[in-house]
Amino acid sequence: MKLLVVGAHGADFVWRAGGTIAKVVEDGGTVLNLALSYGERGESGVLWKEDPNRTVDEVKKLRHEMAQAASDILGCEFQCYDWGDYPMILNEERINQLANTIRTFAPEVILTHTPIDPFNPDHPLAYEAVQKARLLSAGAGVAAAFERIDPPRWFSFEPHQPELSGFVPDTYVDITSVFEKKVAAMGCMKAQSYLKDYYTELGSRRGNHARRISGIQSIKFAECHQSCVPVVGNINILKHQR
Numbered sequence: 001m002k003l004l005v006v007g008a009h010g011a012d013f014v015w016r017a018g019g020t021i022a023k024v025v026e027d028g029g030t031v032l033n034l035a036l037s038y039g040e041r042g043e044s045g046v047l048w049k050e051d052p053n054r055t056v057d058e059v060k061k062l063r064h065e066m067a068q069a070a071s072d073i074l075g076c077e078f079q080c081y082d083w084g085d086y087p088m089i090l091n092e093e094r095i096n097q098l099a100n101t102i103r104t105f106a107p108e109v110i111l112t113h114t115p116i117d118p119f120n121p122d123h124p125l126a127y128e129a130v131q132k133a134r135l136l137s138a139g140a141g142v143a144a145a146f147e148r149i150d151p152p153r154w155f156s157f158e159p160h161q162p163e164l165s166g167f168v169p170d171t172y173v174d175i176t177s178v179f180e181k182k183v184a185a186m187g188c189m190k191a192q193s194y195l196k197d198y199y200t201e202l203g204s205r206r207g208n209h210a211r212r213i214s215g216i217q218s219i220k221f222a223e224c225h226q227s228c229v230p231v232v233g234n235i236n237i238l239k240h241q242r
């Protein structure tokens with residue numbers, strides 16, 4: 001599988017998709033982990049508190065090192081567009097940049113934020129950027145006047161406050177075999193260390209839900225996502241995957 005993860009900020013992937021990334025890699029797939037910004041202004045509070053005299057460039061460098069270290073543990077490539085955060089600005093050039101990445105990497109699956117997040121100004125913008133860039137890279141699923149790829153499947157990963165972001169999970173990924181890697185990768189994000197315990201606990205809770213939905217008792221930890229487009233496949237798509 002080729003998976004593209006698009007996070008608005010440098011650490012978003014690790015909490016919401018770290019297990020899914022590691023699982024794709026474990027199964028022999030390839031993951032491109034793309035951050036649209038480092039989250040240097042809005043999501044690096046500890047780094048600014050530690051040393052208020054730090055420059056934006058220094059914070060970006062630290063965030064890059066953390067995301068790179070976490071990506072190395074998960075086994076994916078990390079890239080950052082460095083678009084700036086809080087606020088992130090979208091324009092035609094940036095949408096085209098993302099569309100080119102999608103066209104070149106040609107992922108089968110894209111994971112990104114939800115369209116609604118009342119607690120974050122940039123996460124819905126990442127969704128909007130992916131929505132437009134995905135269509136520019138894939139067209140309408142038929143021949144077009146531009147070079148195109150087959151439309152990738154597309155999911156939103158779980159936001160921090162799912163109910164208030166309109167998130168209804170419909171897809172649970174068993175991440176039991178790679179959960180220790182996710183915990184280790186989360187440990188790299190020292191600018192947001194307060195989230196590690198929260199997402200460890202959430203993985204266990206989602207694992208409980210996955211067991212009850214499927215009856216697959218071996219699932220201890222899971223991540224859940226919401227599909228943005230319907231599922232198409234052979235008859236096995238109707239079954240739980242054991």
Ligand SMILES: [Zn+2]
Binds near residue numbers: 009012039043120
């Ligand atoms: Zn974020």
